[in-house]
Amino acid sequence: MSSESSITRVIVGLLYPFILLLGFYVIINGHYTPGGGFQGGSILASLFIARYVVFPVEDIDSEMLHLSQRFVLALLLLAPTVLLFTGAVHAYPEYRASYLTLMDIFIGVQVGYGLGVAVLRFAFFRGVGESWRF
């Protein structure tokens, strides 16, 4: 994986904010347009992939990323238990859209972090060599 090309480095650097923007657009508009948490999260994970392609240095702490992913997943499991299954969302109908947006954001961040962890772990494992441990 050559990281020397300055063309790809500059182009991916320019694309960074647009990838972020597209990801959060797809996540936040999930309940109005096609898309949602899972799709937007995958777009956010492409940020990690693009960064790995141009700059393959392991300075992102994947353990920390996994920890935050588990934290957001706990929030994702907790929020509908408290808000939806108790009937709180249906008791206050003006907050239904906010509830959908909140759940989309949780799912998006969780999927983005999770796919990022998966990609980084496999990428840097592949970079080491053939030694495999079971």
Added chain:
Amino acid sequence: MRIALSALFIAAVFTTVTVVNARYSETLDPFLYDYMTENFEEDTAAHNAIAAILLNYRMYDTMFEALILLTAIIGMNQFLPSPVELKELSARKQVAVGDKVGKE
């Protein structure tokens, strides 16, 4: 022997499920379909029926779908070397190749 037995078992289960599935066909009453397509906007304030079903009617499904990713990452943590071990491995490889050794 064990591998052959498990392969046989999996093949038997696969054929049984396929045969049973092909012999019996079941059509459901479209009650839920009609209800959801007509009432999702009043019920959930979503303009998109998929988001309404995914985040409100079938929230259990989405919760366990999100857990699948965690299960996959737990499996990776189990079978891939951890980042610390990776660093040791790459350091050993650098020594073997003959690059700079003193890098941490």
